[in-house]
Amino acid sequence: MEAKLKYYLQIADNALILSHRLSENCSKGPFLEEDLANTNVALDLIGIAESIYGEVAKQENNGRSGDDIVYRRKESEFLNVILVEMPNEDFAHIMVRQFFTDVFQLNLFSELRNSKDEFLMGIAHKSLKEVMYHLKRSSEWMYRFGQGTDEAKERVQKAINKYWKYTHEFFLENTIDTEMLKAGIGSDLSIIKKNWQAKVDEIFEMSNLSIPDTDFSIEGGKNGLHSENLGYILTEMQFLPSKYPDAIW
Amino acid sequence: MIETKAISNEELLLQFEAKIEAEQKIEPLDWMPDEYRNHLIRQISQHAHSEVIGMQPEGNWITRAPSLRSKKILLAKIQDEGGHGLYLYSAAETLGVSRDQYIQWLHEGKAKYSSVFNSPALNWADMGAIGWLVDGAAITNQVSLQRTSYGPYSRAMVRICKEESFHQRQGYEIMWKMMEGTKDQQEMAQDALNRWWWPALMMFGPHDSDSPRTGNAMKWKIKRETNDYLREKFINKTIPQAELIGLKVPDANLILLEDGTYKHGDINWDDFWKNVNGNGPCNEQRLDHHIKAHKEGSWVRETAYVSGKNK
Numbered sequence: 001m002e003a004k005l006k007y008y009l010q011i012a013d014n015a016l017i018l019s020h021r022l023s024e025n026c027s028k029g030p031f032l033e034e035d036l037a038n039t040n041v042a043l044d045l046i047g048i049a050e051s052i053y054g055e056v057a058k059q060e061n062n063g064r065s066g067d068d069i070v071y072r073r074k075e076s077e078f079l080n081v082i083l084v085e086m087p088n089e090d091f092a093h094i095m096v097r098q099f100f101t102d103v104f105q106l107n108l109f110s111e112l113r114n115s116k117d118e119f120l121m122g123i124a125h126k127s128l129k130e131v132m133y134h135l136k137r138s139s140e141w142m143y144r145f146g147q148g149t150d151e152a153k154e155r156v157q158k159a160i161n162k163y164w165k166y167t168h169e170f171f172l173e174n175t176i177d178t179e180m181l182k183a184g185i186g187s188d189l190s191i192i193k194k195n196w197q198a199k200v201d202e203i204f205e206m207s208n209l210s211i212p213d214t215d216f217s218i219e220g221g222k223n224g225l226h227s228e229n230l231g232y233i234l235t236e237m238q239f240l241p242s243k244y245p246d247a248i249w
Numbered sequence: 250m251i252e253t254k255a256i257s258n259e260e261l262l263l264q265f266e267a268k269i270e271a272e273q274k275i276e277p278l279d280w281m282p283d284e285y286r287n288h289l290i291r292q293i294s295q296h297a298h299s300e301v302i303g304m305q306p307e308g309n310w311i312t313r314a315p316s317l318r319s320k321k322i323l324l325a326k327i328q329d330e331g332g333h334g335l336y337l338y339s340a341a342e343t344l345g346v347s348r349d350q351y352i353q354w355l356h357e358g359k360a361k362y363s364s365v366f367n368s369p370a371l372n373w374a375d376m377g378a379i380g381w382l383v384d385g386a387a388i389t390n391q392v393s394l395q396r397t398s399y400g401p402y403s404r405a406m407v408r409i410c411k412e413e414s415f416h417q418r419q420g421y422e423i424m425w426k427m428m429e430g431t432k433d434q435q436e437m438a439q440d441a442l443n444r445w446w447w448p449a450l451m452m453f454g455p456h457d458s459d460s461p462r463t464g465n466a467m468k469w470k471i472k473r474e475t476n477d478y479l480r481e482k483f484i485n486k487t488i489p490q491a492e493l494i495g496l497k498v499p500d501a502n503l504i505l506l507e508d509g510t511y512k513h514g515d516i517n518w519d520d521f522w523k524n525v526n527g528n529g530p531c532n533e534q535r536l537d538h539h540i541k542a543h544k545e546g547s548w549v550r551e552t553a554y555v556s557g558k559n560k
Contacts, residue, residue: 023311023320026327027304027538030546032335035304039328043321050317067316091549147559148552155548240315240373247431249315249373 003179004117005056006079007186009069010176010222011108012052013080016070018101019045020233025088037137041098044130048123055119071241075231076224083166085221085229092145092155096163099138099203104170105131107195111187120185139203146207153208160204161212169219170196269470274400277343285469289399290344291360292471294351297337298362300330302535306370307379315373322419323376329412336408340401356540363387364521365448367529374427374434374441380420382442382449382487388413389483390453398470421490428494435495442491443499450513451521453480459518485510 022042029035053066064072084101088094109131112124145156171193173181180186204211220226240249261280268275275281304327311327314320338348354360365383370376388410395406424442427434454460454476466472474482488511491498502514523529 020312023324026311026324027301027308027331028542028545030542030549032301032331032338034546034549036328036331036335039324039331043324043328046317046321046324050321053317067318070317071315091546144553144556148556149548151548152552152556236312239313244431244433247315247434249319249426249430 001060003176004183004185005059006176007180008052008056008120010079012049012056013078014084014101014105015045015052016049017078017080017230017233018084018097019043019049020237021084021086021088021097022094025094028088030091038094041134041137044127044134048127048130051123051126055123067241071238075226075234078221078226078230078234079224080221080226080230081166081169082218082221082227083163083169085227085233086163086166087229089159090155092152093159093162095138095141095145096156096159098134099142100163100167100170100200102131102135102138103196103199104167104192106135107192107199108187110195111192115187116184142203142209143207146204146209157209160209164212165214165216165218168217169222172219172222174222266469269398274403275398276400284465285471286344288466288469288471289402290341290346292466293337293341293344293399293402294346294354295361295363297334297341297351298355298360299366300334300337302362302539303366303383304330304334305535305538306366306368306531307376309370310373310376313373314376319376319423326380326416326419329416333405333409333412336405337402340399340405343401352543356536356543358527358536361525362535363452364524364529365445365452366535367524367531368444368448369531371444372437372441374424374437375445377420377423377427377438378441378445380416380418381424381490382420382445383452384413384416384420385487386449386452386483388417389479389486393473393479396470396473402471424496425494428496439496442496446499447516447520450480450484450516451524453477453483455518455521481510484513 019042022038022045026039026042027035029038049070050066053069056069057064057066083097086093086097106128109124109128112120113128115121115124142156145152171189173189177186177189181188200211203209218227221230240247262282265275265279265281265285268279275285307323307327307330311320311323314323338351341351342348351360355362365386370379391406391410391413395403395410397403397406424438427438457475457477460476467475488498488503500514504512506512524532527533
């Protein structure tokens with residue numbers, strides 16, 4: 001597969017796997033309005049992913065459909081970061097995972113508006129509007145946790161401390177990123193990192209939350225080396241097409 | 250000097266009934282008999298709970314939806330059901346009871362939800378059968394409820410009906426696709442119909458002759474059609490749809506009458522009452538799920554409240 005399509009997949013897989021985790025949470029929200037918001041975000045992310053998989057299939061032009069790419073791909077061929085695979089724990093963990101990803105996606109899509117690749121430029125413009133809403137929601141929750149009850153403060157800080165080590169992978173430049181940046185297609189991860197950090201600092205300061213003092217990093221997903229979680233996600237997701245390979249749904 | 254005169258309850262009742270007779274809606278601040286209010290409190294909250302508990306059997310298949318399109322449709326449908334729950338809780342709150350109270354009654358077992366959701370969703374075709382049959386039965390009932398006499402309930406129904414008819418078509422599309430598919434898919438579709446047919450018919454409630462609350466509800470136009478009338482309407486509409494795609498309704502005693510309508514076999518009301526009284530296959534699971542989510546969300550609701558005050 002050519003580097004550009006792998007670059008597409010990195011973006012699509014992050015959206016797909018996070019939306020899968022959110023969809024697991026449907027009917028489990030802390031109150032009905034928040035349950036619906038959770039599903040809204042899941043739907044937006046599937047929408048982004050679906051457009052990209054469709055484009056990958058189109059550009060590959062080898063008979064594989066967008067769904068084939070999702071439902072008939074091996075675990076090691078998924079290129080999402082490990083953070084989005086992390087299981088739903090409590091609402092604080094769900095929201096911290098969301099907040100870190102929202103800030104990343106916002107900055108990624110902002111940069112990709114200048115991509116030389118017409119498809120990426122288009123999807124960046126379209127997705128940016130949605131991701132801005134996602135970030136508004138997750139930032140507000142950071143504030144409600146940080147400025148709310150002691151229990152909430154404790155839970156959110158625990159989630160931040162746990163997930164911080166997974167955030168570095170967003171900015172880890174692999175060979176695909178380097179090639180795409182050179183070609184003017186991909187975005188500059190060092191700029192995204194700077195802007196990401198600034199936004200996180202701003203929201204955390206406002207919410208009285210802190211960043212753990214460690215450089216420890218867990219990574220690998222972008223290169224196909226995942227946590228144990230992804231296998232279970234895909235086992236469930238790909239169950240029907242795997243069990244009934246000839247069926248059309 | 251202007252003489253003021255207290256209006257007696259009898260007179261208020263006459264005015265209330267005259268309004269209903271004239272097809273005017275009763276609004277939250279209007280006088281209404283306690284029996285009318287209590288009937289609505291029970292009915293609308295039960296309806297709201299049904300929408301919310303109904304998210305669970307379909308939620309069971311979101312992560313296993315076999316295509317991105319089907320996953321999106323299913324998620325959006327479940328989200329719609331949650332949204333219906335919201336409208337209905339809002340309508341029910343106009344009767345002077347808070348959503349928190351309604352949820353507490355649900356958790357205490359004092360409030361019911363539609364028993365159909367105590368059936369398990371066992372294969373992907375169940376997503377079709379639920380949309381086609383359960384939403385189909387619900388919409389048959391809800392179309393008539395658009396004309397219900399209580400204003401907030403009636404307006405909620407108008408909005409809900411638009412979405413439910415969409416759900417029914419989506420459900421039927423899943424069944425149709427599966428019947429066009431492999432032998433395994435056809436078997437799944439028939440299996441789902443076999444399991445959901447009777448629970449869907451039971452959604453209309455007991456036969457009119459055994460329905461204790463129909464009397465006043467009809468008189469005050471909360472209910473506009475009887476259980477049996479609506480059930481038959483649903484059956485007559487649904488059986489040709491099943492036959493069109495090669496499915497067979499699991500009723501050995503079904504008779505096609507000369508006028509083109511159907512007479513169905515006996516409904517197993519023992520099963521129905523067992524389920525209503527808490528002993529269906531998933532009663533405990535559905536309620537436990539709701540209680541667990543509500544309990545686990547309590548710190549979130551609390552911090553939202555506290556941070557709002559600290560702002």
